[in-house]
Amino acid sequence: MSRPTLMVSKGMAETELVLSPPWQQSAQVSGHQLLVETAGESIAGGKFPNEDAICLPSDVTDHAQIYKGIAVALADGVSSAEAGASASLYACTSFVADYYKTPDSWSTDHSVATVLTSINSTLYQRSHQYQQDDRGHLCTFTGLVLKSATARWFHIGDSRLYLLRAGKLRQISTDHTTKLSENRQFLGRALGMDEQVQWQHGAVPLEAGDLFLLCSDGLSDFVSDADITGILLSAQSLRQQVDTLLQAAQHSDDNISVVLAKVRQLPAESLDDYNERLTRLPFLPALEVGMKVDGYEVLRPLFASARSHLYLVRDLANNTDLVLKTPSQNFADDSAYIERFIREEWVGLRIDHPAVVRVIRQQRRRTFLYYLMEYLPGDSLDCYLATQPQPMRPSVAIALLRQIAEALGAFHQLGIIHQDLKPANIMRLSDGQLKIVDFGSAYVPGLAELYSPLTQELALGTASYSDPHYLHGHNSGEQGDVYALATIAYELFTGNLPYGDKVEDCSSLADYQRLRYQSARTHSSRIPLWFDRALQKGVSFDLSERYLHISQLMQDLQQPNPLFLHQQVSLAHKNNKLLFWQLMSGFWFITFILLFWLFSLRG
Known part of the structure; x- marks a missing residue:
């Protein structure tokens, strides 16, 4: 694919980058998005009042449709619960509204799990408030989210989810009921029934023409699957169906509710279309002092590598100093690299924490591929450590670790895994504050669900600090960042790496398995055994032994874990016993030598 050409013009007073006319003609974005048509209604039928509820999305923005998808819901109030109607209405409206409020970076499963847990907790508490007059807030629930090229569904109770594909209807959900006799059965699960709720869930790859049916048992118990299939195959509009x-x-003696969602179009872009969309902004050449780009004047270069360049620039509109980051020309035709660069800005815009560099949301139109960050005067943590005496004072090291841990917490709260935490990616400001400044390798579950014809690299981390698991094909999630933080902690307290310099030479998991943890106490005898055990647990290659969360690691680094203290006492006791027998052995050996010498004199 040909890229637009650049012309650089230099005048007496200033230097300005100018785009050539051919670029302006190639700004059309081709390809198409997921298109879903929905329709639904809930009526009382043969039972009054109507305890069913449905909810369809309204006014979903293009951004929300791409990152969150299309969400629909249906609920059926439990007849024996007096507040069933209230429960079903609350469950449906809260599900759709709250789902779209969850962070874009969260996966669909995580977003829905958070929302459903909250809904169930609210209904359970309401039921207990009215326990004396039996006003139970219980309902069945079926939710569907169509995102990118996948349908994800969530089900509790005996409402149903069907899929009509290629003329065949099949029930996807399972009825959570127990049959007592031919005419008697009871409901096993419902929202609000228990303090904790278990829901059935699954995912279905979408095909164009798929038609999903959500319905209450007022329909499924009185209309056969064959009749439902005939209606859904009829040449009617969705509303008519x-x-x-x-x-x-x-003629049903129950409330009747129906929701239909038909996939009209899949988000299928060709690779050329996808590349065109991502690369529609040209790369900047190497910039020189005095050049101006979109109203930003280059003051000086800050950093240059084979992958990216950083420049200190001044926004001429408000006289503010910022950092402009550009991709390297080496990757001008690498679509996967360009996607990661675009994602890096997206991640930064969604994290708001004092220990994470602030990415600037731009108000002006961009003519090149770059993004802006706040300017942080200071040095990277690795440069700072190189000037400090080793090992570092414990109080200083712990203070640094706390800041890094808090910054990682901001990532994990959004479901984002950093994957490339290392001292070079952490800035230390003149006042001692730390800030994470690079997230080009961040793993974002919500984005990983989006359709992409490009092959994604799982991680781009650094061997010395990155978890071997996701460097070699397995995403270990938050445990990967635990490994990196524990490695940095080890370095701060010892000036070394927990597995030595040979970790850089590892090219497979088998190579890592041959490495052995080097006790931090071999580098500094002042390090307590319980602290060393916490570091060892944090960098364990075995995920079943490693800490699950950053908070667990930090707790054991700041307060002695009783288990580790017990090991320390046991080891001390063992060493004392060993010392006792060593002394006794030495005593008897010396006694033997003396006796042998005396007998020799007499002889």
Whole structure:
């Protein structure tokens, strides 16, 4: 694919980068997004009042549709619960509204789990408030999220989810009921029934023309699957099909609710279309002092590598100093690299924490591929450590670790894994404050669910600090960042790496398995055994032994873990016993030598 050409013009007073006319003609974005048509209705049917509820999305922005998808929900109030109608209405409206409020970076499963847990907790508490007059807030629930090229569904109770594909109807959900006799059965699960709720869930790859049906048992118990199939295959609009289904169940003695969601178009872009969309902004050449780009004047270069360049620039509109980051020309035709660069800005815009560099949301139109960050006067942590005496004072080291841990917490709260935490990616400001400044290798579950024809590299971390698991094909999630933080902690307290310099030469998991943890106490006898055990647990290659969360590691680094203290006492006791027998052996050996010498004199 040809890229637009650049012309650089230099005048007497200033230097300005100018785009050539061919670029302005190639700004059209091709390809298409997921298109879903929905329709639904809930009626009382043969039972009054209507305890069912449905919720369809309204006014979903293009951004929300891409990153969150299309969410629909249906709930059926439990008949034996007096507040079933209130429960079903609350469950449906809260599910759709709150789902779209979850961070874009969260996966669909994590977002829905958070929302459903909150809904269940609220209904459970309401039920207990009215325990004396039996006003239980219980309902069944079926939710569907169509995102990118996948349908993800969530189900509790005996409402149902069907899929019509290629003329065949199949039930996807399972009824959570137990049959007592031919005419008697009871509901096993419902929202608000227990303090904790278990839901059935799954994912279905989408195909164009797929038609999903969510319905209450007022329809499924009174209309056969064959009749439902016939209606859904009829040449009617989606709205007409909803009306026909309701009419077919009109003699039901229950409330009747129907939601239809039809996939009209999949987000299928060709690789050329995708590349064109990502690379529609040209790369900047190497910039010189005095050059101006989109109203930003270059003051001086800050950093240059084979992958990216950083410049200190001044926003001429408000006289503010910022950092401009550009991709390297080496990757001008690498679509996967360009996608990661774009994602890096997206991640930064969503993290707001004093220990993470602030990415600037731009208000002006960009003519090149770059993004802006706040300017941080200071040095990277690795440069700072090189000037400090080793090992570092414990109080100073712990203070640094706390700041890094808090910054990582901001990532993990959004479900984002950093994957490349190292001293070179941490800035130390003149006042001692630390800030994480690079997240080009960050793993974002919500983005990983989006359709992409490009092959994604799982991680781009650094061997000395990155978890061997996700460097070699397995994403260990937050435990990967635990490994990196524990490695940095080890370095701060010893000036060395926990597995030595040979870790840089490892090219497979088998190579890592041959390495052995080097006790921090071999570098500094002042390090307590319990502290060394915490470091060892943090950098364990075995995920079943490593800490699950950053907070667990930090707690054991700041307060002695009783288990580790017990090991320390046991070791001391063992050493004392060993010392006793060593002394006794020495005593008897000396006694033997003396006796032998005396007998020799007499002889």
